[in-house]
Amino acid sequence: MESSKKVIAIGLDAAEPSLIEKWMAEGYLKNLAALRSQGAYGTLSSSADWLVGSTWPTFYTGTLPGNHGFYHYLQWRNDKMDYDRPNPKWISAIPFWRELGDSCKVIAVDIPLTFPPTPFNGIEISGWASHDRIYPTSSFPKEKIGWVIKNFGKPPISDEVGGLQEMSELLKLKDELINANQKETELITSLIKNEEWDLFLCCFTSTHRGGHKFWTLPDENQDITNVKGEFSENQKLQFKNSLKDIYQSCDEAIGKIMECVSDDTTVLVFSLHGMGANINLSDKMLPQMISNIMTGKKETASKENNSYIKKLRNLIPLELRSNLRKLLPYWLQDKMTAYWRMGKIDWSATKVFSLVADLQGYIRINLAGREKEGIVGEGDEYNQLCNKISEGLKTFKDVDTNETIVDSINRKDQLFNKGNGFNNLPDLLIKWKSKPAASYRKIVSTEFGELEWPMPGLNPDGRSGNHRPEGFLIAKGKNYAAGSAIENKHIIDLAPTILKHLGIPKLNGLEGEIF
Secondary structure (H helix, E strand, C coil): CCCCCCEEEEEECCCCHHHHHHHHHCCCCHHHHHHHHHCEEEEEECHHHCCHHHHHHHHHHCCCHHHHCCCCCCEEECCCCEEECCCCCCCCCCCHHHHCHHHCCEEEECCCCCCCCCCCCEEEEECCCCCCCCCCCEEECCCHHHHHHHHHCCCCCCCCCCCCEEHHHHHHHHHHHHHHHHHHHHHHHHHHHHCCCCEEEEEECHHHHHHHHHCCCCCCCCCCCCEECCCCHHHHHHHHHHHHHHHHHHHHHHHHHHCCCCCCCEEEEEECCEEEECCCCCCCCHHHHHHHHHHCCCCCCCHHHCCHHHHHHHHCCHHHHHHHHCCCCHHHHHHHHHHHHHCCCCHHHCCEEECCCCCCEEEEECEECCECCCCECCCHHHHHHHHHHHHHHCCCEECCCCCECEEEEEEHHHCCCCCCCHHHCCCEEEEECCCCHHHCCEEEECCCEEEECCCCCCCCCCCCEEEECEEEEEEEECCECCCEECCCEEHHHHHHHHHHHCCCCCCCCCCCCCC
């Protein structure tokens, strides 16, 4: 494979491959279809298979979660017995472009879940038009973000609002996301035209937020499960077209970007994971399931059995809590989230607990010698406890179909190498069955009781869509034959492949393969 003069890599965050393929075929994504016809296309395996929030750190470190240990915006700290926002003091997740030295001039715009930029040979804008903004908007050089705001405006994507929303608010969100695509396109094309670069990395995250809020399968009569209040047929039609409109605006953005790059530039357009119906049972069901398994009691998740902290939390609508949190500094937001989720725990009597999660279930063992206040012994006691929890979870079934709700459960040592980030990861990881969570009425276990879904037919978190563990790649350039296929590749292969196109040797530590 020969090196290229320039490489541009464009992320469509959490864009679903099946929708990309469908809408390319139907003529809605003309620019993506043109790139595909001129180059190669294929789906990508992803670390989202077990850790949905790990994809961007996996991409930009070129390593799997056992090494980088970064999988959520709020993670457990065993040395503090508390949650903490990932930061470079305890997680090593350095984007590969910051380690290239003088060998490559780089511009990076809005790559999600990165730590604030540090000095390197290039320009980096972080957290401006992002769905996942874990730190305040920043840049390198520091003054560059002032230039962005002066010329292109304040961050165009607001923080996500949790809970059910009015239809009118969701349709405003669609307009906001399309406007964000347009604003980001203006920024990107300006940088392409006016700055020197060898590698240009950028990401549109409207597809991520849009997938969560507007998921509805095309051409199917699917109920809307994250909207409150009454709405007209016209509003319903607008809602059902919203996700396609967002994808089309990304396609238009890519067309404008392609007009600015030379024909000999290698172009990569990709997503690191996809989107589908929301199957998440982790927040609403898992904590009570664990409690019942550990105590052997058939308690329900009724108000009578909630702690006073959870009672207080449930009195405040999620949408209101979400809006109030946005007014607070990040450290206080995190403290509130941890407090609402965990409350005050007696660690001397707690052997196992669930972690904050967005899709898969994450379970942590209070392991002696690892957790600051650990009480579970290594070896037999740890193994027996993992088995007890796993077997107990498998007994829960959908009351209406009698089918199990758990697809599979694995221990982290069955999934990941014991690298520097291994101890950050959950001990047990749960995949739920591919059934929309809002369609559950009640789950039951003959051994551990029954639990009711809190809002039958609705998604309490306001997300009708959630992630799927497959991304895609469209690649155009002299190394990709027109109409060719990309097969059996993983998102960790992207970083070393980008470097190869630039004529740069593979960096030490990158785990992926070049293609």
